[in-house]
């Protein structure tokens with residue numbers, strides 16, 4: 213496969229970027245985007261990229277979906293931002309209603325809209341603290357919840373997310389989270405569940421007492437952590453533990469939500485209902501929008517007017533995009549499509565696993581698929597270097613691909629769910645070519 217070219221204009225933009233843009237901002241590759249439609253991104257040199265990254269799980273409905281563009285244009289004809297705190301507008305209210313309808317739970321629900329994922333998590337914690345009158349926040353090993361002080365403190369991976377950025381927010385604790393592929397040798401999955409539940413209980417003896425905990429925030433499938441899927445039994449146990457101890461159970465669906473896993477929200481795979489849910493990313497097809505949705509009595513426990521919200525929260529343009537996104541998911545059957553996409557990727561990855569001894573694990577929930585690379589299947593020693601080379605190769609040969617995992621040894625698939633089968637297979641062929649080459 214041919215390596216993509218970089219023209220002089222691209223080099224000029226790269227130099228300018230290096231001169232003026234903070235170096236700590238990560239870039240998956242050094243190309244400069246010109247156009248993006250569906251699952252295809254084109255750069256200013258005319259190179260085309262199949263998109264398996266979706267702006268890190270933002271583009272479930274695909275880039276620049278015509279319905280999203282239409283809704284946004286229509287909104288722009290009327291107003292850009294009166295500020296919901298100054299004068300209300302229908303889009304915000306309608307979106308909250310639609311979200312309350314689709315988030316699981318047979319109880320009265322309310323929602324608040326914000327801008328980023330981290331902001332949603334921060335607000336969910338504020339709500340849980342106000343509701344319970346408690347301070348402690350429990351997350352999990354390998355969790356990712358954002359880059360603000362509180363959410364960085366709730367996050368597990370030290371480098372790059374936390375290194376040198378302390379002091380961290382007080383009263384944040386990390387509980388153990390299962391990782392079936394890396395369970396001790398010779399133990400069954402059922403016995404491993406028991407061990408993890410025991411460790412989870414011990415954590416509340418050694419780290420923090422349950423009656424001091426405001427909330428447990430859980431990614432039902434860990435995103436940055438490497439698409440790690442816990443057992444139903446473990447998730448149910450955590451849910452029941454929260455109920456027993458008056459702790460608010462918050463599902464962070466920021467990466468896994470909006471049809472990605474073959475359900476509208478990933479928590480639905482586990483037959484449990486969260487008290488609150490944080491949402492963002494694919495909700496608005498690339499416009500900055502996030503939210504907290506859940507039990508009305510909890511959300512309304514922050515009673516003081518002005519205690520939640522922010523200048524740009526629930527932008528009318530983002531709300532218009534989000535309402536279009538919800539229609540598209542339904543009309544284009546993206547929930548069912550996610551399962552099909554995931555099955556195609558999995559089947560191909562299984563073939564690779566027969567040939568390449570470096571593929572240690574393939575795991576998926578719908579179209580949330582990850583492949584974990586190891587130096588050999590016996591030792592399971594993570595092979596971060598190989599993943600680095602694989603991802604670089606793909607990005608240089610027309611495929612936007614991301615790594616994942618605490619040890620950086622996984623690749624993850626977050627393509628638009630509107631990707632065509634031809635594009636999907638083209639993207640997989642580039643990965644196959646990368647595996648052959650490196």
Ligand SMILES: Cc1ncc(COP(=O)(O)O)c(C=O)c1O
Pocket residue numbers: 268328329330331333356357358359431435436464465466467468492
């Ligand atoms: C599960 C999860 N929570 C929170 C966040 C933070 O979102 P943002 O980067 O929009 O602040 C992310 C981002 O990747 C995420 O995957």
